[in-house]
Structures are given as structure tokens and as C-alpha cells.
Amino acid sequence: MPGPQIILAADVTTNRQHANVAEVEQRLGSLELILGISAVRKTVLIIVLAIIWQVYASYLDNPLLFPTLSDTLTTLYDRFVDGTLPSRIWTTLQVLITGYVAGTLLAAILTILAINTRIGTDFLETMTAMFNPLPAISLLPLALIWFGLGASSLVFVLIHSVLWAVALNTHAGFLGVSRTLRMVGGNYGLTGLSYVTRILVPAAFPSILTGLKIGWAFAWRTLIAAELVFGVSSGQGGLGWFIFENRNLLDIPAVFAGLLTVIIIGLIVENLVFQTIERHTIQKWGMKE
Amino acid sequence: MLQAIQQKMDPTAGLPDVKAASEAKSLLTVDKVTLRYKTPNLLITATEDVSFSVERSDRFVLLGPSGCGKSTLLKAVGGYMAPVSGSIHINGRPVKKPGADRMMVFQEFDQLLPWKTVLENVMFPLVVARKLPRREAEARAKEYIDKVKLTRATDSYPHTLSGGMKQRVAIARGMAMQPDILLMDEPFAALDALTRRQMQDELLQLWEDTRFTVIFVTHSIAEAIKISNRILLLSPHPGRVKAEVIDVDRACQDDGSAVALERDIHNLLFSESGHRE
Ligand SMILES: Nc1ncnc2c1ncn2[C@@H]1O[C@H](COP(=O)(O)OP(=O)(O)OP(=O)(O)O)[C@@H](O)[C@H]1O
Ligand SMILES: [Mg+2]
Numbered sequence: 001m002p003g004p005q006i007i008l009a010a011d012v013t014t015n016r017q018h019a020n021v022a023e024v025e026q027r028l029g030s031l032e033l034i035l036g037i038s039a040v041r042k043t044v045l046i047i048v049l050a051i052i053w054q055v056y057a058s059y060l061d062n063p064l065l066f067p068t069l070s071d072t073l074t075t076l077y078d079r080f081v082d083g084t085l086p087s088r089i090w091t092t093l094q095v096l097i098t099g100y101v102a103g104t105l106l107a108a109i110l111t112i113l114a115i116n117t118r119i120g121t122d123f124l125e126t127m128t129a130m131f132n133p134l135p136a137i138s139l140l141p142l143a144l145i146w147f148g149l150g151a152s153s154l155v156f157v158l159i160h161s162v163l164w165a166v167a168l169n170t171h172a173g174f175l176g177v178s179r180t181l182r183m184v185g186g187n188y189g190l191t192g193l194s195y196v197t198r199i200l201v202p203a204a205f206p207s208i209l210t211g212l213k214i215g216w217a218f219a220w221r222t223l224i225a226a227e228l229v230f231g232v233s234s235g236q237g238g239l240g241w242f243i244f245e246n247r248n249l250l251d252i253p254a255v256f257a258g259l260l261t262v263i264i265i266g267l268i269v270e271n272l273v274f275q276t277i278e279r280h281t282i283q284k285w286g287m288k289e
Numbered sequence: 290m291l292q293a294i295q296q297k298m299d300p301t302a303g304l305p306d307v308k309a310a311s312e313a314k315s316l317l318t319v320d321k322v323t324l325r326y327k328t329p330n331l332l333i334t335a336t337e338d339v340s341f342s343v344e345r346s347d348r349f350v351l352l353g354p355s356g357c358g359k360s361t362l363l364k365a366v367g368g369y370m371a372p373v374s375g376s377i378h379i380n381g382r383p384v385k386k387p388g389a390d391r392m393m394v395f396q397e398f399d400q401l402l403p404w405k406t407v408l409e410n411v412m413f414p415l416v417v418a419r420k421l422p423r424r425e426a427e428a429r430a431k432e433y434i435d436k437v438k439l440t441r442a443t444d445s446y447p448h449t450l451s452g453g454m455k456q457r458v459a460i461a462r463g464m465a466m467q468p469d470i471l472l473m474d475e476p477f478a479a480l481d482a483l484t485r486r487q488m489q490d491e492l493l494q495l496w497e498d499t500r501f502t503v504i505f506v507t508h509s510i511a512e513a514i515k516i517s518n519r520i521l522l523l524s525p526h527p528g529r530v531k532a533e534v535i536d537v538d539r540a541c542q543d544d545g546s547a548v549a550l551e552r553d554i555h556n557l558l559f560s561e562s563g564h565r566e
Contacts, residue, residue: 180397183369186387188414198417202404285403286448 092238099158136161169211173204358528
């Protein structure tokens with residue numbers, strides 16, 4: 001039997017490897033580069049859809065059912081300039097932010113209690129199990145009786161829509177923090193609140209952010225829906241009321257303009273705000289799930 | 290070489306006088322400690338009646354086969370679990386909870402805080418536990434990062450480091466705290482053989498510099514001999530002290546005494562495993 005042998009790969013000895021070098025790294029063509037950016041591809045898609053909308057609506061020629069894109073955009077522009085839309089947006093955002101912040105703070109208090117005490121855990125688990133499946137909007141009739149027509153009813157419903165989603169995800173995130181990291185926190189002598197804020201919160205940040213995103217989505221949809229039902233209280237309705245009001249006036253391009261505004265604000269928050277936070281936190285830390 | 294091994298066939302023999310002598314001045318005394326885990330349907334005794342003491346500047350190794358309770362012992366010293374019986378004292382004070390006087394270096398790679406850079410990771414305990422002002426903490430952190438040869442990675446986040454680099458950061462973090470004892474649970478076990486040898490050399494070099502006290506857990510006999518000056522041999526199920534090897538640092542790689550010691554320890558650990566109980 002011959003001893004061990006090393007057999008070199010066939011092309012190692014030939015000149016082909018030098019010829020190959022150029023092919024290892026090759027610049028992509030510029031069209032390929034541009035199409036590689038997903039934002040560009042999506043923009044193209046949106047433009048195509050916009051053209052289809054415009055053409056189809058012109059062909060239909062029935063502004064009461066389906067206004068053209070240009071009509072919608074003109075109305076959008078007019079309503080912005082005359083100040084109706086900005087004031088409606090402002091009303092909606094004020095309520096939204098109040099409810100969102102209050103809901104998040106309550107969620108923080110509940111989860112901190114839950115992580116430190118057993119009764120807190122039981123309370124949180126029971127409450128989330130009970131209220132999470134309940135659509136927030138279904139509490140609106142009750143809220144109207146309790147708090148009357150006005151922002152406080154909306155805030156109540158919003159808190160309900162944010163609280164359980166954020167609390168559930170934060171709590172799950174806390175429980176999922178690895179034992180090693182928790183031991184490291186103990187090693188530094190951190191306890192109680194400083195342990196939660198300095199170890200648990202950043203370690204569970206991916207789940208917390210998910211919770212905040214879900215909470216935002218719930219809150220945004222709930223608020224627009226609630227405003228469709230009422231919002232006239234102080235003569236200062238929000239976006240949802242703007243849509244409802246213009247439907248009653250049969251000003252359909254304005255209805256479309258309102259819907260478009262809802263979409264745009266939703267996109268801005270979901271893609272700009274949350275993605276920026278994500279880039280500067282969990283992506284930078286290599287913690288993206 | 291065999292005279293260096295004080296075999297404790299009878300675990301209680303000779304103990305009282307050793308204890309009396311050491312309790313007064315030892316840095317750490319572990320006295321007849323029994324540790325148990327409670328699972329829903331079992332009570333697992335991890336270690337039973339284990340006693341040892343660690344002096345200042347000791348490189349003390351806990352050595353034994355898998356499952357003999359080395360990690361459990363270290364956790365108890367770290368204050369993460371309380372003994373069922375027996376006592377653990379550090380500087381004469383009983384160990385009750387985790388604290389920064391006993392810094393842990395874990396086996397796991399995820400022990401660094403991923404949201405902090407290397408520098409911030411090393412600084413963080415200095416600021417929150419030692420209460421150093423930021424400037425001072427930063428200076429000391431940088432000094433120790435230099436010592437583990439990670440100067441270039443100072444501002445990197447942990448997820449961009451290799452496994453060996455992460456362990457070095459953890460070691461720098463532990464040592465920068467200048468704890469009474471550094472507790473290391475198989476810190477090199479997950480590293481490849483090359484990196485592992487390099488890290489052992491670096492650890493010894495660091496010890497030459499600062500003479501810190503360390504308890505080091507391993508299940509590699511060769512690593513134990515290379516690193517330590519004292520080795521505690523544990524037998525499994527439940528973990529009991531089998532023997533203690535002293536003056537390990539007198540074993541020399543060149544004249545074959547290290548190899549002989551390794552063989553002796555190996556025989557001791559594995560040959561008579563037939564009559565454990
Ligand atoms: N969390 C736990 N719950 C229940 N039993 C445990 C737990 N951790 C360890 N044990 C048991 O305690 C005994 C000692 O475990 P330990 O982790 O201390 O061993 P070890 O010596 O560190 O082993 P290794 O070298 O494999 O790390 C084992 O029998 C193990 O099954
Ligand atoms: Mg272990």
C-alpha cells in the first residue's frame with residue numbers, strides 16, 4: 001500500500017487560474033445596479049399603477065364613483081393649501097400620539113411589575129389573554145358612554161389598542177433574554193429598575209420594537225375607524241371624519257384624497273420612523289431577528 | 290511527580306486543621322458545600338461536601354469529567370445559587386448574591402452586551418459597579434483592551450468579532466474590574482485549538498503582569514496543567530473532591546514532567562471510575 005498522497009486540484013497547476021481572476025469580481029451593468037435597489041423597483045411599480053388608475057378612471061368617466069388620479073391629486077393639493085387637511089391631520093395626530101404614548105407607558109409599568117413580581121406576571125398574562133383578542137374599536141360604544149363624545153373616548157380606545165400588543169411583546173422579549181446576559185447583569189450588581197433599563201430593555205429591544213410597530217399599526221387603523229364613526233364633537237374632526245364628511249357631500253375626489261393621506265402617513269411612520277430606529281439600533285447591534 | 294498529588298481517599302481526613310489554618314487568611318473558602326438542583330420531579334445533587342480554599346494570586350483550576358458539577362460550583366461562588374449545606378466565604382464575608390468582586394467570564398459567546406461596543410462593554414461595569422467617573426473608566430478600559438491585543442477593535446460591536454476576540458473582550462472586561470477573584474467557566478472551550486493555545490499563553494502573560502486571582506474551570510487536563518498552580522480534581526455523580534494537585538507550575542514541558550503529571554491525573558480520574566459509589 002502506498003502512503004498518503006496529496007492530489008492537487010487539476011486547474012491549480014494550469015494558467016487558467018490567472019485568466020479567471022478578472023471574472024471573480026466584475027462590475028454589474030448600470031441598469032442591473034439600478035434595478036438592484038428595491039426602492040427603485042417599487043417606485044417604478046407605483047408609477048405603473050398610477051398610470052393604470054389614471055387611464056381607467058378617464059375611460060370610466062364617472063367622478064362620483066371613481067375619480068381620476070389627477071383630480072384626486074388636485075383636490076389633495078387644494079385641501080392642503082386651504083388648510084383643511086393640515087388641521088385634520090394635526091387633530092388626528094394629537095389624539096394618536098396621546099393615546100400611543102399613554103398606552104406605551106402603561107405597558108412599560110405593567111411589564112416592569114410583571115418581571116419583578118409574581119402577581120404582576122399573573123396579572124399581565126391574564127389581562128393580555130383576555131383583552132388582546134378584543135378589537136379595540138368594539139370598546140368605542142362603551143367609551144362614548146363613559147367619556148362622552150370627544151378626544152378622551154378616542155384616547156381610551158387607542159390605549160387599549162396599543163397597551164396589550166406592546167406589553168405582550170415586551171414581556172415575551174424580557175423572558176427571552178438569554179440566561180448568560182441576565183447573569184452578566186447580576187454580576188454587575190444591577191437590580192430592580194436599573195437592571196430592567198440597562199440589561200433587559202436593550203437585550204429585548206427587537207421584540208419591544210416589534211410590539212411598538214404592531215401597537216402603532218393597531219392604533220392608526222383603530223383611530224381612523226373610530227373617527228369615521230364620530231369625531232364631530234368640537235367641530236374639529238380628524239382625518240377619518242374628513243373622509244366621512246366628504247362622502248356625505250359626495251365630494252369623492254376629496255374622499256380619495258383623504259384615503260391617500262392616511263396611506264401616506266402610515267407609510268411614513270412605518271417605513272421612515274420605525275426603519276430609522278431599527279437601523280440605528282438592532283441592525284447596528286446585529287440583533288435583527 | 291506523585292508526591293505533588295495529595296490524594297484524599299477519605300474526604301474528611303485531615304480536613305479540620307486545613308480549614309482552621311486557611312479560614313483566617315484565605316481569599317475564598319468553600320466549606321463542605323453541597324449543591325442541589327430542584328427539577329419538577331427530581332432533586333439532583335450536583336456536588337457534595339466539597340471543600341477548598343483559594344489564596345491570593347492563585348491560578349486555581351477545577352478539573353473533572355463532564356457533569357461533575359464544575360459549573361455549578363462556580364455559579365455558587367459567583368452567588369447565583371445558594372448551597373443546601375456548607376458555606377462559601379470571600380474575604381471572611383459569606384457569599385449571598387452576585388457581585389462585582391467576583392467577575393465571571395462565561396463559556397458562552399453571547400456574554401457581551403450586543404448593544405455596546407467593545408470599549409463600552411469593558412467600561413460599563415466600571416461605571417455602574419465600580420462607580421468610576423467616565424474618563425477614568427475609559428482610560429482603564431483602554432488599558433485592558435490593549436492588554437488583550439484588541440486595540441483595533443475598540444469601537445466595533447460584538448457581532449462583528451470572531452469567537453476568540455469576544456472571549457478576549459470578556460476577559461478584558463473581567464480583569465479591568467480588578468475583582469477579588471476572576472471566575473472563568475471554560476472560557477476557551479468553544480475556541481479552535483490554535484486560538485485556544487494562543488489565549489492560554491496570553492492569559493499567563495496577563496497573570497505575570499498583574500497577578501490576579503482566578504478560578505478556572507476546564508475539562509482538559511493539558512489546559513489545567515498549563516494554566517494553573519493548583520488543581521482540584523472532582524469525581525462525578527455527585528461531584529466530590531478526589532484530589533488536589535499543588536505546585537503544578539513546577540511541572541515543566543521540556544523534561545517530560547508535565548506529560549507524566551498529565552498521565553497521573555488521567556489515571557486518577559478515569560482508572561478507578563469502576564467503584565464510584
Ligand atoms: N439547571 C439545571 N437543572 C437541573 N440540573 C442541572 C442544571 N444544571 C446542571 N444540572 C446537573 O448538575 C450536574 C452538574 O452540572 P454542571 O453543569 O455543574 O457540570 P459541569 O461539571 O460543569 O459539566 P461540563 O463539563 O459538561 O460543563 C449535572 O448532573 C447536571 O445534570
Ligand atoms: Mg460546565
